[in-house]
């Protein structure tokens with residue numbers, strides 16, 4: 001039982017103990033107690049719904065956390081910041097050692113920054 005329901009139940013018990021109910025004032029009081037009881041039920045239901053809503057939000061946040069962990073793991077750690085992705089290439093024209101990342105190797109011709117000649121990536 002919710003807090004509001006408990007309070008109304010207490011009032012109802014008090015009214016019954018005072019033997020109120022026979023005359024018109026008693027009828028009014030009982031009607032008020034019934035109305036309060038319905039309001040209390042609605043309030044407690046709302047409170048319950050809000051709690052469920054809160055739990056739902058918590059679940060969504062957890063899902064988002066998991067999702068962002070996954071996304072950052074995939075993108076930042078592996079694709080962008082992994083030093084293993086850099087490939088060491090010796091320029092056949094000037095002998096200078098230059099570094100390219102994997103994405104550059106898969107793209108167009110590589111240009112040596114030292115002598116500006118085209119370097120063909122070595123096939124392993």
Ligand SMILES: [Zn+2]
Nearest residue numbers: 091094112115
């Ligand atoms: Zn070169």
